[in-house]
Amino acid sequence: MIILGVTHPVVWNNGACILVDGKLIAMVEEERLNRLKHAVDIPAERAIEFCLNRAGITLDDVDYFAIGWESMKGHKIREQHIWEYC
Numbered sequence: 001m002i003i004l005g006v007t008h009p010v011v012w013n014n015g016a017c018i019l020v021d022g023k024l025i026a027m028v029e030e031e032r033l034n035r036l037k038h039a040v041d042i043p044a045e046r047a048i049e050f051c052l053n054r055a056g057i058t059l060d061d062v063d064y065f066a067i068g069w070e071s072m073k074g075h076k077i078r079e080q081h082i083w084e085y086c
Contacts, residue, residue: 016047026054
C-alpha cells in the first residue's frame with residue numbers, strides 16, 4: 001500500500017511524505033526545494049514530486065492520499081483557495 005501525505009496549502013512549512021507498506025520512503029518540506037522560507041501559502045508541489053521520484057512511482061500508483069489539516073481559527077481563508085490545489 002502506498003500513502004502520499006501532504007500538508008494543506010494554507011499553512012507555514014508545507015511538505016509531503018510517502019509511505020510504502022508502512023515504511024517512510026521520503027519526507028521533505030517545500031521550502032527546502034523552492035528556497036522560500038516557510039513557503040507560506042504555497043502548495044507542496046515540488047515536495048510531492050520529490051517524494052514520488054524518490055519512491056520511483058507516479059501519482060497513479062498511490063493508493064491513498066492523506067491531507068494534513070490544522071485548525072484555522074482566527075484566519076480568514078476562502079474555501080476556493082484551499083480546494084483549487086486538490
